[in-house]
Amino acid sequence: MPKSGSTLRISRRTALAGLSASAALLAMPRLGRAADETIRIGFPTPLTGPFAAEARDQVKCAELAVKLVNDKGGIGGRKVELLVRDDKLNAGEAATRTLELIEKDKVHAVVGALSSAVQLAVNEVTRARGVIYVSISQSDTINEAKDFSKYTFHEALNPHMTTAAVARQTLKKGMKVAHLVADYAYGHEMLRGFKRAQTAIGAESVGEILHPFGAADYSTFMPRLMSMRPDVLCISNFGRDQANAIKQAVDFGIKQQMKIVVPVILHNQRLAVGPDVFEGVVGGANYYWGLETQSKSAAAFNTAFKAANGGAIPTDYGAYGYSGVGSLLAAMQAAGGTDTDKVIDALEKLQYDLTKGPQHYRKCDHQSVQSVLVLESKKKSAMAGDNDLFAILANDAGSDGMLRTCSELGHAT
Amino acid sequence: MDLSLIIMQLLSGIALGAVLVITALGLTIVFGMLGVVNFAHGALFMIGAYAGLYLASLTGSFWWGLLLAPILIGAFGMLIEFVLIRRLYGRSIDDPLLLTFGLSYILVEGVRIVFGSDGIPFPTPPQLIGVLDLGIGFFPRYRLFVIVLVAVVLLALWLTLEKTRVGLIVRAGARDPTIMQVLGVDIGRVWLAIFGLGVGLAALGGVLAGPMRSVNPEMGSLVLAEAFVVTVIGGLGSIVGAVVAGLMVGISISLVALFAPEMATIVMFALMAVVLLIRPQGLFGVRGRTA
Numbered sequence: 001m002p003k004s005g006s007t008l009r010i011s012r013r014t015a016l017a018g019l020s021a022s023a024a025l026l027a028m029p030r031l032g033r034a035a036d037e038t039i040r041i042g043f044p045t046p047l048t049g050p051f052a053a054e055a056r057d058q059v060k061c062a063e064l065a066v067k068l069v070n071d072k073g074g075i076g077g078r079k080v081e082l083l084v085r086d087d088k089l090n091a092g093e094a095a096t097r098t099l100e101l102i103e104k105d106k107v108h109a110v111v112g113a114l115s116s117a118v119q120l121a122v123n124e125v126t127r128a129r130g131v132i133y134v135s136i137s138q139s140d141t142i143n144e145a146k147d148f149s150k151y152t153f154h155e156a157l158n159p160h161m162t163t164a165a166v167a168r169q170t171l172k173k174g175m176k177v178a179h180l181v182a183d184y185a186y187g188h189e190m191l192r193g194f195k196r197a198q199t200a201i202g203a204e205s206v207g208e209i210l211h212p213f214g215a216a217d218y219s220t221f222m223p224r225l226m227s228m229r230p231d232v233l234c235i236s237n238f239g240r241d242q243a244n245a246i247k248q249a250v251d252f253g254i255k256q257q258m259k260i261v262v263p264v265i266l267h268n269q270r271l272a273v274g275p276d277v278f279e280g281v282v283g284g285a286n287y288y289w290g291l292e293t294q295s296k297s298a299a300a301f302n303t304a305f306k307a308a309n310g311g312a313i314p315t316d317y318g319a320y321g322y323s324g325v326g327s328l329l330a331a332m333q334a335a336g337g338t339d340t341d342k343v344i345d346a347l348e349k350l351q352y353d354l355t356k357g358p359q360h361y362r363k364c365d366h367q368s369v370q371s372v373l374v375l376e377s378k379k380k381s382a383m384a385g386d387n388d389l390f391a392i393l394a395n396d397a398g399s400d401g402m403l404r405t406c407s408e409l410g411h412a413t
Numbered sequence: 414m415d416l417s418l419i420i421m422q423l424l425s426g427i428a429l430g431a432v433l434v435i436t437a438l439g440l441t442i443v444f445g446m447l448g449v450v451n452f453a454h455g456a457l458f459m460i461g462a463y464a465g466l467y468l469a470s471l472t473g474s475f476w477w478g479l480l481l482a483p484i485l486i487g488a489f490g491m492l493i494e495f496v497l498i499r500r501l502y503g504r505s506i507d508d509p510l511l512l513t514f515g516l517s518y519i520l521v522e523g524v525r526i527v528f529g530s531d532g533i534p535f536p537t538p539p540q541l542i543g544v545l546d547l548g549i550g551f552f553p554r555y556r557l558f559v560i561v562l563v564a565v566v567l568l569a570l571w572l573t574l575e576k577t578r579v580g581l582i583v584r585a586g587a588r589d590p591t592i593m594q595v596l597g598v599d600i601g602r603v604w605l606a607i608f609g610l611g612v613g614l615a616a617l618g619g620v621l622a623g624p625m626r627s628v629n630p631e632m633g634s635l636v637l638a639e640a641f642v643v644t645v646i647g648g649l650g651s652i653v654g655a656v657v658a659g660l661m662v663g664i665s666i667s668l669v670a671l672f673a674p675e676m677a678t679i680v681m682f683a684l685m686a687v688v689l690l691i692r693p694q695g696l697f698g699v700r701g702r703t704a
Contacts (some may be wrong), residue, residue, distance in 0.1 A: 049631070053531040183675045184471040212678040216626050216635050217429055220670035220677060223550065224423035243532060243627045251537070251553040251625070272532030272627050 032142040039080045039338055040102030041066070041325060042110040044122060046089035050214055050240040051114050057318030058114065058136065059084050060249040060316035064308050065325040065354075074256050074330050082325070083107060091121035098125045108338040111324045114317065115238070116186040123152055132343060135326050138203040138264065139163065140189045143365040145410030151340070153347055153366040155324040159186075161402050162263045163193030163286035164407050165372040170232060170261045170282050170394050173202035178230035178258075180221060180245060182237035183210040190236035206230050211237070211245075218245045219317035219326075222252040232259045244268035247277050252318075255280065265375050267315035278377035278389075285373040287355055288390055301355045319355045326354045327361075327368075359398060364406035402406050417549035423664060424670050426546075428556035430663020431563040432622050436636055436642035437655040438570070439614030445650025446587040446607045449498060454615050455637025456517035459630060461486045461517040461616025462623040463524055466535050475538035477622075483617040490612025491605050498608065499601070517633070526629045532627035543623075559621050566617070566658060583607065613635070642681050646688045648698025658696060 043062055044248055045055040059082075066082045074080055087094035095115060101107045102125070109132040119137045126133035127149040134153045140160050141147050149247035171177065181187040187210070195205060207228040211219050225233060232253060235245050242262060246269075249260060265283025272293055292299040301322065305314040314322070331346035332338060353361050359370040375390035383389070396402065431617075440454045465485050469478030493516070501508045537555050544551035574580035586593045586603045618636070624691050626632060643662055647654025662681050670677040688696060 052631075124656070210675040212675060214635075215678060216632070219429060219553075219556065219625075220422065220667040221423045221674060223418055223425060224671055224674075226550070227415075227418050240532060240627060240629065244587070247627065248625065251544075251555065253553070254553045268531055269627075272534060272629070274534035274536065277534075 015276070022134070029294050039075055039077050039078050039332065040105060040107040041080065041082050041328065042098065042105065042107035043082050043084045043321075044087040044094050044097050044110070044118075045084065045112045045321075046114050046118070047084075047086040047090040051089055051106045051238065054239060054266065054271070054315070054317040055114050057268070057315045058321035059114070059396065060309055061305065061314055061321035062111065062325045063317040064083050064305055065329060066354065067308065068304065068326075069329045069333075075329065076336055078337075080329060087113060087118055087122075089118060090278035090402065091118050093120045095121045098122045099129075102126070102129050102131055107131070108329055108332075109134065109343070111136060111321075111328060115183055115184075120146060120185065122299050122340040123149075124148060126151055130340065132328070132340060134324045135347070136317075136324040138186065138189070139183070139194070140404075143367050143404075143409055148365055148409075149374070150344055150366075153328075153368070155327060155359055155368045156184065156320055157284070157370065158367060158403075159189040159193040160404055161195070161265060163190055163370050164197045164402065165374050166261055166263060166282060166284045167194060167201060167203075168372045170259060171198055171201045171203040174301060175203040175232055176206045176228075176230040177203050177232045177234060178206050178225055178228045179208035179234045180218070180225060180233065180237070180249075181208060181210050182241055183212050184213045186238055187213075187236045193263065194236065196233050203232075204223045211241075213237075214241065216244060218248040219252070225249075226252065226254065226257065230258050232261055235260060239266070240263070240272070242266055243273045245268060246281060247273045247327050250277050256403040264316070264375065265390070266317070267389065268317075270377055275383060275389075276377065279379040281377045282393065283375060285316045285375050285390075286370070287316050288312070288373055288375055288392065289313040289315075289387065290390065290392060291356055291395070294392075294395065295356050295387075297353045298310075298356050311380060323352075323354045323359070323368075327352050357397070362400065362403065362406075364411040365403075365409050367403055368390075369403065372398075372402065417672070419668075421547075421550040421552065422667050424552055425556075426664035426667025427660060428560050428663070429666060430660040431560050432618055433613055433643050433661030434640055434656050435563050435566065435621065436618035437640040437659050438567075438645070438652065439611040439618070440640045441644045441647065441650055441652060441655040442614070443444070443608055443611035444644070445496075445652070446583065447502075447604055449513070449608070450506060451611065452510055452514040453517040453520060454513075454611075454640060455633030455635075456520040457486060457490065457612050457633070458619040458622070458636050459524065459628075459633035460489075461618075461619030462535070462628045462632060463528060463533075464616065465620030465623055466533060466628055467569035470581055471553075475536075479620050481623075482620050483613040487609040487613025490615075491609040493612070494608035495603050499604070502604075517581055517637075521630050521633070529631070531631055532607075532629040535623035535628045537624040555624055559625075562621070570652075622665035640680065642685050645695055646685050648692075648695030650699075651695065653685040654695055654697030655695065 005213045029131035046057050047055050062082055066080045069080050085097040095217045108121045110126050112136040113136050114137050116137055119135045133149050134155050136156050136158055138156050140158050142154055260281045262283035270278045289302050292302050331343050331353055335346040347361055348363050357371050359368050362369050374394040376393050443449050443451050461482055465478040465482035468481045469475045495608050541555040541558050586600055590600045643658045647658030665680050666677050669680040
């Protein structure tokens, strides 16, 4: 009996070994094929220059979105790969890199670009090549019929949404408003948004100054702004320009005379100049980590990001990298692969909640309908810790009502 | 447009010009005396700001940072001259140019590795926070301080170069190093000191700019372009030229900002083009001089 038992055991082992070996053998060609069919996402972003801090956060978050999908076995067994390229904050460079990503690296879709002008250049290329592009930088024109294509999706908030939300919180009828605006697409669109919002509220414009993009010194604009005697100063610029402009406005004592508001208040720039300078500045945002007390998805996103980045917290523009790549991968999952038309169809039907609550892409212009936050920078004594930067003044739930109508944008309805 | 606004605007221009002057001065002294076009000047300006910030937080006082950072970075400049630049004297002007260009990349990347690429807050010294009522308007105390400090540094520099024995040796050494050596002056030491001075001035510019602009690894690149424009307008190697041109550029930017703000940055280059058309050697430059 022991003998037969042992033969049985051996034979069972052999059988098991044989079984697993043949299983591995069977799986091998599939694994090989799957490796060839890696899903590649192109990710142009300005890793160098004045928006570099925001760009690096975007990359970290995009990588997190890819990692989470890969950890779960990828999409239909196919691994996802993120191809990050430095667009140097230059439209020409971005167009070249995007073309390379499409032609040479054969990416299945493109997500990224942090400057409005650059994103429009990327959109030109992807539109011409019929490649899906999920844009994660604010723009109004990208939703308009002229720039739109069925391949274009806009995950970021747009200037119309952020300026309206900020104006609602800060402007009142009869108030006087002055504008300091970066002289390029982002600034122009934000100015347009603010003016539209202030007209609706009944506030009055007392002047606007366009400043060169990327200026280091804003002091020469301050005497003129102060002579306009406004109640509110709207500073519409981005990245390091925002930090420098606010800092120098505060140096000139502008905060004693008027309130400073910005369309988008940036986490990294608040860190770069400190709490005293930003104290009381109000601005819009797509995301703030402090949302975790109100939103389960924010808490989950924060936890995942912290785990992947040594305890660091995710930032506003970083979150776009996560939701932009995340929504695209969810749609690929639903479409069962990378077939462009199927993925577009899936994106249009997608209901997603990755960072802060429910979102979906509106069918006519592919704008992501989502909540808009209005934040106020805390004073130093009110901060509970180094990361406790902002108080959430408003969290307007996403609705079609906060967007311009499809017919206004020139789309067939 | 009332007069007080124009005066306030002029003052902003002078404050802006003061930082340009101090930075361009270092560039022009090194070029004028050594014939070295220092492309690392902007990076050293940036390093100066970081050193000032670091020393200020170490000692708890901005004033120690302001005093020690230019000395420390100036000494670092001497090390650069002794180890790297010295070997290239007498060779074509491109060699030190390329060397310092490469050096600037190394310095910027080094700072990125140590301090990260995000900006770091550089608080205004508590004594200089806020604005001063000038009767016609409010002006930041800190910017007024910068104007005064730059004036004092310029005066001290001028006195040293024109009225002291050290200044005499430096001026003579720039004109004819061989004769100076024959006379028993160790010209190598003079060059070392000049390069250190130039770098120290860049660092001083950086520390002064710190509380006005955010401190970040790229802050030197724009400054380098501005300093070159000022140096070219003033005349390469001319100290008076750097001072006059620096103030001219600052005031032009400021006045243009009043009427056509979006043109504020371009005006500096337009000014350079006009000056070069009329006086190719710059306002105070000497014709035909290359080193």
